[in-house]
Amino acid sequence: MEFLLTPASVLLLFAFFFIGSVGAVFIERLFSDNGKMAGFWGHGFALLGSLLGLAISVSVLFFGQGIAFTLPTVFPNFLLDFRLDGIAAFFFGIISLVSALASIYGFGYQKHFYGKYRLGVFSFFYNAFIASLLLVPIANHALFFLLAWELMSVASYFLVVFENQKEENIKAGFLYFLMTHFGTVFVMIAFFLAYKATGSFLFDDWRAATGTITPLIQGIIFGAALIGFGTKAGIIPLHIWLPEAHPAAPSHVSALMSGVMVKTALFMLFRFFFDFFPGAPMEWGLVIILIGSLSALLGILYALSENDIKRLLAFSTVENVGIILLGLGAGVTFFSIGLESFALFSLAAALYHTLNHAIFKSLLFLGAGSVVEATGTRNMESYGGLIKLLPFTAGFFLVGSLAISAFPPFNGFASEWLTFQSLFIGMTSAEMIIKVVFFIAIGSLVFTSGLAAACFVKTFGATFLARPRTEEAKNAKEVSVFMLLPMGILALLSFLLGINATTVVASLIAIIASIGLIRPVTLQFPFSEFIQARADFAAILPLESIALLLGLVFLLSFGAIWFVTRSRKIVVGPTWDCGTPLGPRGEITSGSFSRSLVTIFRGILRPTRQSTVEYHDEDMRYFIKSQEIRTSMSDPYRKGIYQPIGVVLHFLASQARRIQSGNVNMYILYLFLTLIILLLWATHV
Amino acid sequence: MYRLLRKIALTAKVVVPEKELLLLDTETLGQELSSSIKKLFQGSLSIREVAAGSSNAEEQELTALSNSYYDIERFGIRFVASPRHADMLFVSGPVSRNMTEGLRRTYAATPDPKIVVAIGDGAIDGGVYRDSYGVWNSVSDVIPVDFQIPGDPPSPKVVLASLLKILRETEKSTDVSSENK
């Protein structure tokens, strides 16, 4: 096992991904089986790499011994510095777990692309994407991190536009590219400011130089980091790319993007606020909480009004990111007012929700992927009755919906319960401003969890229950075992993580403690300590006993009732609908299900509704031949924020074009003038 | 207008004199009814009323059953919404063409053990609408009918009395069948 703790294992991991990506392109050349072999090769090596990654992170967490090493490079100020400490190992583990399962899913899903798209290219970018995802948490040098960050954005861009025959995928890819680089600009601002303040690109120096940073610079760095990583995480005003890009990608990639890529941004936020520059003032905590509650509430509202299953899941990612930010913000606030143990508690809640969201969101995305694979369309209005055709997918999707709506025996409840507790603690703190903000946070979290339950009843009900509404849904078939296995594992995980929540919380607190919040920065972290902490948590969050009790009571009642009514027979007859013969359109659709809630929140959602009526003869408008009602949601962000910015930019660009006179000499004149000005400035400054 | 007024003036106020019916008053009738319901339906009989092309006369009478004077709820009888919840089906009116499918579905949707009762002359043999093109003449042409309550429409008391008769007969038939089972 010691091999796993040496730098060689990390390098071997990236070697796997390298072979996977480059090899796949050649394999596609060799075999003319429209990419089948290349797909297997790519997904196979991605699986190998992720399993190794999982092994590394588990061994690091278990032995409590981090890995840190540097690789010199040709360029002077650019070191490939790796650092796998407790918190990085946690995220490393999540990423490799989800990518391993996504790769297994990929084996089954790839027949979706035979003949239509080049699987060699897909495997190349797929492996590059996972490699960059794994690179992000362990990069310990600013430029190295930016390289990994950029590689991640570019690789995911190509995966988003991979199915390029659909026009909207290209547009989604473009918007995604634009927004991620808008975010990367702010990330760079934060990094270069930090470089200017601490004089080096190495994160270790940043950690050491915490005292020297002036509050103003620290404020700007936090602001830039929040906006930069917020764009990637998809907080509300900067989220418009997320519901476009995630559904466009192939399902197991969107599971990776939603489940894991969003978390890398949150990981860096965690690093910035607690690892590099701890001691952020209280206002930052409150800002994060407000952003979190806004994202949570609006995210689930938009999810509720969605009829495209993958867009719905993408919006629900925005909601869950909001919930994670609530925990993070609470941590920052407590840390700034000196309540360290509560800070640890709420950070553990945030990280726990990160882990849970990664699991049940990828489960839901894989489920949605197999539904899309079976029916061929993403529109929920054309699903229905799939539980009888895709029984296993429906079962796992149900587990995912229960977990995401935070119901007791599952893991979603454990982390949401913890977030609630940390918000309750904050509510009773001294200052008035903290009380108000925590009130808002609790209010938004309560409404969010209520609406999340409504949203996932709609999703599950409209997709799987009652009768198939269209032909595609009628002849859907169950997906291959490759796709069911990862979903099964994820469903089991989300139940197990829910059951022994106390172990997970205690170990998370041990991990967080290791990044120098309490003790000096250490690679090692005291795992023995966490065993003792587990006991007092068991009293607070007794999820195992709730699950046990529910199981016992269920068996008791089931047995008693079965005994009493064993002689009764069950007759299967047509659905009673006040006698009316029920066609496929009789049952409720996803749009009409959420209609009541959308009408209540119409102030925020601003639903638009056009109805076109066609009469038999125009002048006598009595007998209607056909009537069509089209309801849709207006996108206030695109109209309110991004359209005006676009107009301004366009205006500026058209002004700038004026200097483009087309005459070569003019351009050289501009060059010459700037040269003169620079010389003057250089010599006079 | 004149013919209508004449009809109102001439029709007798009391259609069926009470003593003629030789029936007991509501109170005692109700007690016997609830005791037999206790025996047969464990004290709770739920009825689903299906208007299969009826002239709504029977419905008026049945609604009267749940007013404060008759108040059948105290004897354990309840009118329910869905045939799924019902033990007994009251079918009124000669089954019209467009209600046939609905009636069949209702019958199929009622769980066993169920009793179908045709209420009112219309349901029994078509009544005033007999042999018209739009009706089936009687409920028994569409679904198997167990009992009938004559009257156009039968007064609430008649309904109660016939209900008691129905339950007594089913009691006897269940006793017989349970012996020979």
Add this chain to the structure above:
Amino acid sequence: MNTLLFIFQLLIVPALSPLGIGFIRKVKARMQNRVGASVFQPYRDLWKLFQKDEVISEDASWIFRFSPYLIFAITILIGASIPVIAAVPVALDFLPSFSFLPAGDFLVIIYLFALMTFFLALSGMDTGSAFGGFGSSREMMVAALAEAGLLFSLLAVSVTAESGNVVAMVGNLQYLPLQALFPLLIAFLAFIIALLAENARFPVDNPATHLELTMIHEAMILEHSGKRLALMEWAAANKLLIFILLAVNLFFPWGVSLSYDSFSGLLVSTLLVVGKSAILLFGIAFLESTMAKFRIFRVPDLLLTSFVLGVIALAISITF
């Protein structure tokens, strides 16, 4: 001895809940100067339904067949974990660590009720009938909005009683001075509105009607028959009784005995609890007989007032 109490605690709520429903129906009948069915009629209804066969729709999946059991089990679990006549967690003799205390946390109760509504709505949609679908859609709307008022009112109580567990709350509240319990009155109002919304009582939904446009809870169980219908009715009755008991014991905690040993204490506590619940049930029945049902899109304003009342109660209870 403890096992006996354990079983008593397990069965008390399901045993008494039909009585609550019967009492409300009796009072409503009396209001319409009808004699009305006897108070024990719901027991007979349930017993008859258990004896009947079932007709299940062909479109229904295993969720329709499975969820009545789960819903019923959840109500029993919560019923066992709330303080009925004594605020004391009881554990089995031979398995001391195994008690209903953990399920008493008020967040767990709220989310268990949400789980119950989740499966109720799913089984409503499962048969593909238009009424079931719309019933579920409205049910989820009401449940989503009512959860806020519910949580804030219980939160106000938990903050005043400094404990998250319902059983412990009742114990702590008894020692608090009267004026500390003042904000709980506002919280009580919020809780009552949430109670009416969650249990499909009057201003939100009419339990007796079957008018397609207005029914919410009834619409979802239109397709159930036989034992599944019985389970649904019983679960709804359990839920109502649990809410009543919570409202009574949490907001007016005096008299609830803190241990099972003194018989006289238990007697007083039983009388008090029964009396207070009767008053509350009478209030609900009175409400149902004297006011009209709200239009569906005025219900959110009602639930919003419950949310605001809850927030006010919480704000006051914190500042003191």
Add this chain to the structure above:
Amino acid sequence: MFEHFAQFFFFLDLIAFIAVIGMHLVKSNTNIIRLYFLQSLSVGVLLFSVGLVEGEHSLLWIGVLTLVIKSIVAPIFFARLLRRFSAQQSANNYLSVPLTLFVLLLLVLFSYSNTFLPLGVLAPEALGSISLGLASVFMAIFLLINRRGAFSQMIGILALENAIVLLASFIGLEQPIALEVGIIFDIVIWIVIATAFISMMYRQFKSLDVSRLTHLRED
């Protein structure tokens, strides 16, 4: 040792400086080539002699290489190019001659002004030739701006390159040999590209006048 030949180097520098001025004034393309030949010759000789003086073998090679390519191969190549397109004449300026001269004067004054005094610290003894070199660099750039004909602009770039080499050698920036060879190699590439560019332009617009390019801009 360097001082004895300072006069001689300054003289070579002066020739290159005059060559660049000449390029501004002369009308026909062939004369521009001749002036370019003159400039590269002086640069080559300078490099060669500095190599001799300093005893740097690398500079010797560079000097020879510059002489061979820049002053022999390039002019012949260009002359043949001009003959093929028979575009000997068209080499006029944007600005009239007096204005051009006035701008040249400004540039020379600017390079001699004290803004570049700190540069002197690099090679105190050769201050005069540094500002001269700077002036020739500025004038070469101005040549690019001023000339209408694409051909003369091309030559202008090469003249600029020579002026930079001259300035660098005076300041004493001993570029490593790799860089020198690299630059010369660039020149070769540039010549190939320029010919292709000129021939395409010629075929397209039947003249080498740059102003025709303006309607290429899509508005």
